[in-house]
Amino acid sequence: MNIFQIIARAIIKKSFHLSVWAIEQFHDIAVYEQKAKKLQELPDGTLGKDIANCLEKNNLRLVPNFESHDLKHILLDFKMTPVDEIRMQAFMLGNGNYSIPSFAIFIFGALLLPDLWTTFYNDYINGLNSKPLKTWTIEDYAHCQTSTLRQIVTKYSVRQETKFNMISLIRFGALTAIVLGTFGMLFCLPFLFSSDITDLVGAGFPFVGGAIIASGGLITLSNLTKQTKQFIT
Numbered sequence: 680m681n682i683f684q685i686i687a688r689a690i691i692k693k694s695f696h697l698s699v700w701a702i703e704q705f706h707d708i709a710v711y712e713q714k715a716k717k718l719q720e721l722p723d724g725t726l727g728k729d730i731a732n733c734l735e736k737n738n739l740r741l742v743p744n745f746e747s748h749d750l751k752h753i754l755l756d757f758k759m760t761p762v763d764e765i766r767m768q769a770f771m772l773g774n775g776n777y778s779i780p781s782f783a784i785f786i787f788g789a790l791l792l793p794d795l796w797t798t799f800y801n802d803y804i805n806g807l808n809s810k811p812l813k814t815w816t817i818e819d820y821a822h823c824q825t826s827t828l829r830q831i832v833t834k835y836s837v838r839q840e841t842k843f844n845m846i847s848l849i850r851f852g853a854l855t856a857i858v859l860g861t862f863g864m865l866f867c868l869p870f871l872f873s874s875d876i877t878d879l880v881g882a883g884f885p886f887v888g889g890a891i892i893a894s895g896g897l898i899t900l901s902n903l904t905k906q907t908k909q910f911i912t
Contacts, residue, residue, distance in 0.1 A: 687791040691761035706743035727821030773806025777900040810835035853899040860893030
């Protein structure tokens with residue numbers, strides 16, 4: 680890796696740690712530590728046990744209100760690293776998890792890691808062709824065998840004709856709008872702090888336009904969530 684790639688990964692890692700720390704300040708961590716202990720008591724090979732082992736190995740804790748996040752890490756075999764975090768969000772976007780945190784994390788990571796765009800695209804396609812996981816929780820699946828659950832997810836079949844239907848086209852357009860809109864906002868952002876009125880006006884309108892485009896894409900994807908399920912067997 681070159682120096683820029685190393686710095687980008689370091690920034691992502693620091694950002695994630697800061698985000699987790701901020702979330703923990705508003706919750707009783709003891710409750711989640713007790714929950715992790717109960718997972719540790721489950722039989723070997725179960726999803727709950729594997730989650731507990733992974734958290735212990737990486738010296739991490741369950742993130743309050745984001746427990747299903749760790750479930751997906753184990754189930755999809757994504758490591759607890761900055762790169763795999765972004766990869767998992769790419770997978771989940773393809774899988775139908777159109778949430779603000781998913782978009783924020785993915786866009787943030789994708790902008791910092793352009794060398795992995797092909798990998799992110801492949802993860803997105805894998806998510807598109809896998810069983811939807813958005814509603815899966817630790818409470819529902821902790822006692823199940825991890826290997827069995829992985830087979831259920833990866834061997835899920837999607838009808839061939841759904842891959843190129845109008846919903847897929849709209850989804851692609853919405854994702855493109857979000858990425859381009861966000862990029863436009865970030866590009867214009869430095870000029871908004873200029874003392875030159877010309878810069879402020881010249882960057883202000885494109886910034887607002889980018890925000891509208893990105894918001895429109897996000898709203899479109901949110902509206903597609905329920906409709907997409909009707910086309911999946």
